[in-house]
Amino acid sequence: MATSMTRLDSLTMADIVGEVNNAADEVDHAVPSGGDTVFTWDYERSRGPLVRLYEKAKNAQWQASELPWDIDVDQERTALAEAAMLGGFGAGADLTGTCFESWTDKEWVSLSIEAQNWMLSQFLHGEQGALVCTAKLVQTVPWIDAKYYGATQVMDEARHVEVFARYLDEKLSGHYQINAHLEALLDDIVRDSRWDVTYLGMQVLVEGLALAAFGLIRQLAEEPLLRELLRRVMADEARHVAFGMISLSEVYGGLTAAEIHERQVFAYEATVRMRDRFLMQEVWERMGTPVEEATRLVAQMPERQMFQQMLFAKIVPNCSKLGLLDAGDGWLRARFGELGILGFEHVGLGDGELAG
Numbered sequence: 535m536a537t538s539m540t541r542l543d544s545l546t547m548a549d550i551v552g553e554v555n556n557a558a559d560e561v562d563h564a565v566p567s568g569g570d571t572v573f574t575w576d577y578e579r580s581r582g583p584l585v586r587l588y589e590k591a592k593n594a595q596w597q598a599s600e601l602p603w604d605i606d607v608d609q610e611r612t613a614l615a616e617a618a619m620l621g622g623f624g625a626g627a628d629l630t631g632t633c634f635e636s637w638t639d640k641e642w643v644s645l646s647i648e649a650q651n652w653m654l655s656q657f658l659h660g661e662q663g664a665l666v667c668t669a670k671l672v673q674t675v676p677w678i679d680a681k682y683y684g685a686t687q688v689m690d691e692a693r694h695v696e697v698f699a700r701y702l703d704e705k706l707s708g709h710y711q712i713n714a715h716l717e718a719l720l721d722d723i724v725r726d727s728r729w730d731v732t733y734l735g736m737q738v739l740v741e742g743l744a745l746a747a748f749g750l751i752r753q754l755a756e757e758p759l760l761r762e763l764l765r766r767v768m769a770d771e772a773r774h775v776a777f778g779m780i781s782l783s784e785v786y787g788g789l790t791a792a793e794i795h796e797r798q799v800f801a802y803e804a805t806v807r808m809r810d811r812f813l814m815q816e817v818w819e820r821m822g823t824p825v826e827e828a829t830r831l832v833a834q835m836p837e838r839q840m841f842q843q844m845l846f847a848k849i850v851p852n853c854s855k856l857g858l859l860d861a862g863d864g865w866l867r868a869r870f871g872e873l874g875i876l877g878f879e880h881v882g883l884g885d886g887e888l889a890g
């Protein structure tokens with residue numbers, strides 16, 4: 535199913551949307567999980583920043599039942615409010631001669647509702663990816679402070695899966711299977727036997743992107759239950775990204791140039807996967823709209839391009855801080871430049887700013 539990573543540079547839109555999840559009836563998805571389970575007999579609390587993060591995480595636990603679930607969610611009202619904020623349906627794009635030209639507000643509202651169902655479904659699947667990857671990390675990381683902290687993150691992620699699943703079931707109007715690009719990315723992270731790559735793939739890249747995406751969605755959202763759900767999840771995610779950054783800062787200092795290059799390649803491939811996962815091809819299929827044409831048109835819309843760029847607002851500065859951008863004559867800097875996301879290197883958006 536997965537497109538070979540070696541062909542990423544030459545992917546066309548047809549390739550990207552042609553990669554579909556063709557196991558839609560699948561209930562279980564098994565992936566060989568590489569890496570040794572490591573016990574440590576060194577119980578010394580030697581990593582101060584991880585000790586403090588662990589204490590903070592234990593005090594910051596919350597219950598899914600604390601969210602205001604009695605709020606009534608009206609997806610059509612959400613669709614109309616978002617369109618008004620963006621200047622009307624399809625604003626900013628020339629739709630003459632396209633499959634959207636004859637669309638009335640009814641079709642645009644349906645699209646917006648399906649997009650809500652799709653986006654929240656992908657968040658749900660991504661949260662399960664974080665749950666599974668972090669549980670693996672507890673087994674494979676050799677540091678006691680990281681095992682302790684990781685255990686709190688496993689609990690956080692279980693709660694995140696729980697709240698997104700409940701929101702989809704009780705407040706929205708349909709589920710989507712995992713997007714093929716997101717699934718391939720999660721498979722790659724789980725399959726890798728190197729525990730530091732689990733951190734890079736999940737805590738730094740996937741969760742860095744999730745933090746930005748949740749912040750953007752929250753800025754647009756007026757629906758109070760979703761806003762509160764995302765606020766709480768984002769507070770947890772900020773700790774998870776910090777967990778990755780603290781841990782990898784220690785690891786990367788001890789790697790060879792060749793080993794660092796392997797991490798750069800992983801970061802680049804994961805970034806392309808994350809770019810391609812937001813194209814909503816499954817929505818077009820469900821709506822009976824020509825997939826390639828619709829994907830290409832939406833990808834060209836100005837607000838869409840801005841959204842895609844903003845998603846990387848945390849990843850690029852964090853790769854820079856870890857030394858991945860400039861190692862090996864700036865290999866990753868050149869690749870990120872080609873993807874057009876380097877502008878965020880010095881943005882330094884705080885979590886509060888992203889939260890809006």
Ligand SMILES: [Fe+2]
Nearest residue numbers: 661664691694
């Ligand atoms: Fe999460």
Ligand SMILES: [Fe+2]
Nearest residue numbers: 664741771774
């Ligand atoms: Fe997380």
